[in-house]
Amino acid sequence: MKKFLLILIISSPLLIKAQGFQVNLQGQKQQGMAGAGTGLMQDAAAVFFNPGGVSFLAGNSASVGVTPTFANGIFLDADNNSVARTNSPVGTPFTAYVVWGPDSSKFKFGFGVYTPFGSIASWENGWTGRYALTYMKLQSIYYQPTVSYKVCNKLGIGAGLVYGTGDVEFKQAVPTADASGADGQADLKATAANWGYNIGIYYKPCDKLSISLTYRSQVTMKVTNGTATFTVPASVASNFPSGPFTSTLPLPQVATLGIGYTVSDKLSLAFDANFVGWKSLDTLAFYYKNATAALPYTKLPRDYNNAYAFRLGGQYNVNDKLTVRAGVALSISPVPSGYVTPEVPDANKVNLTCGLGYKFSSHFVADASLTFENLTRKDNNKALQLNGTYKTYILAPGISVVYLF
């Protein structure tokens, strides 16, 4: 006999985000130059930017840096004119690098800890897109031991083994009203980890010019122990697969061509072209251990394109102590039309950066940078039918200290 099976499809996908979710804040000198720096060997951040050039660094050094990231977003629904804002907490991408090698050796060893992908977005209560997303946090940390070898005075090669860990949480409202009319909530939380690598070649045909090629592999983050929590009215709870889930999140490969050019003692320029393999993010799938007939899994079409970025930066040594930097970058979003989601409403963008460095002593340098991004994207998400304009300001002031020994 017919029972009213209360099957509720999780109508709205649990989502993840885009190029915005790649963090290009891996070294203050480079940040000051719009993220270009693969071709200019400046400091221990080369562990990230180009392991091949690490062996060309003078002396030994260690650095730590942090870039508090403030993001303010707004959404205007094109259909109902409702406006919502984010109240996202501050993101804290950080870096720590050390490079060491005997003076006489052609080898240098390095270790880096950095946050190549991450994001945090929290939308105001009751916003019109809450069934897509209310909160999302992704944090990844890569640990990278590195060895670099100076083949000759013109060529260096290097490789690093990457161990990546990730921490991710998504929350969204579920359209099950309880007696008070309140929405249900879905909360998916997971940690993940996997291995990858980072390799690079540094070629310096003459004193003024260097050319670099680097490749950071995809790190396929495997979620083996996620926890899904569905807070819904008791009468429908059995239709929701609360409990463990598994998933896979590919953190994409990045290939970079970098050119460094030393114009004079005072002025040098850097140009980077990045290829980011977002094509790997085709579908995000969550498989629930307690799969129900109503919700055996969640599959979210992403259909990302590969992304490109072009970065041009320069630095000028004002005097022996002070260096100023500036840069401009053009980034092409991997998120195609019809797939923009509220985690990070990504867009093609041009952004300007500036920075400065100060050498306090032969052992101690401090660098600071400022990155500002203004993203505007209008889209009608096909799966969600969420149609509107996102605008996001991101301000990322960063600071690092370098100790040379």
Added chain:
Amino acid sequence: MKNTIHKTLFFLLLAALFVACKPNLTVPTASKGNMDPTRYVAIGSTMTAGYADGALYYQSQQNSFVNMLAGQFQLVGGGSFNQPLVPATSIGVGATGGSPLELGYSTDCLKATSLIPVPIAKTGDVTIFNTSVYASEGPFNNMGVPGARIITAVVPGYGNPANGVGNYNPFFYRMAANPATSSILSDAVAVNPTFFTLNIGMDDVLAYAMAGAASDSITSNNNFAAALNLIIAKLTAKGAKGVIANIPDVTQLPFFTTIPYNGLALDSSNNALLNLLRNPDGIYFHVGSNPFIIKDPSAPFGIRLMKSNEHLLLDVPLDSIKCDGMGSYYEGIPNQYVLTTTKIATIQSAINTFNGILLAAANANNLAFVDVNSFYKNLQAGITYNGVAMNMAFVTGGAFSLDGINLNPIGQALLANQFISAINLKYSSTLPYVDATKYRGVVFP
């Protein structure tokens, strides 16, 4: 070191400034175009009244699509929208005196408990029927009356108790300016509307369908057209503009599509018994899901198996089916609970004709037209609104109230947006759509 501290402070200051620096987007200005929302009147029946979950109650009235429309009109100079609200403290009342439905647990004759719509009280608040609110709250902009047909909308005394029970509409009695002489139309015209919505005609066929086409009747085409023309003539006499809606295919509403035609599950012993009993009538069963037996006077023995494209009504007595052999060993399911293919065709044909009349009238009078029928077809296929997926399925579809006929609040919001779309198109207005996520779907215990 001191410098570093200064720099740190500098960045902290920048950060503080940034927190105050928020992006902005300009909200487009809403404009009324060529429509005049000053005095908006809604003429309609059950849905316009805000009837849902089998009753008219305070919250359901607040969530009528016409009340939502009035809210959008108020963005462009619309006046207040006065509704004949039942008391906020009342549970409300259904057309036959029942209470609203809610999802609850109910134990059937087999002692099986399931989650189904159950009345929130033994009876509805029938004092609503006896209490005229016109003097205290009228006149009304919402002239939606549950159960009203297009032909009854023009009848004076439609709310007159002197006509006797069954011959007047108590929902109209309570809101009529003068129950003895008012018609829905005359009270609507008395408001001197500058704009109107006309969403009526569904009940001209729905009552017949809900009776399993065993009683009641469909309004004749001529009477339908005559009433429509009269309504439009009166409403537009002083230049009011408006929008006319057509009628959805009522046979596809959850009330008619939820109970499966083949819900008769037989194990081998029941199968053998039933075959023994029914094979002489030319009816054969098999182990597994079987169609129910229905009464059909034209069948050789007055009963036959249901066809897959025939509908059982939501009010069919399930306990009789489960425990007393209705639809299987005892008797065929009575006609009043079944829509056969013939009746479905009759109903659909009438709706097509009415919709043709409605469209022609909208065009002839240069009024906006809402294709509610297409909207329901789209809903049947599935609609996603800002991440909420809905369809026409009962309860699980998320858009219908528990009576299986009328929309729930989020469904009403989707309907309101259909009207806005038609109005913007016709009158070059730029009314924003209703944010449907502000309205609830199905409430679960």
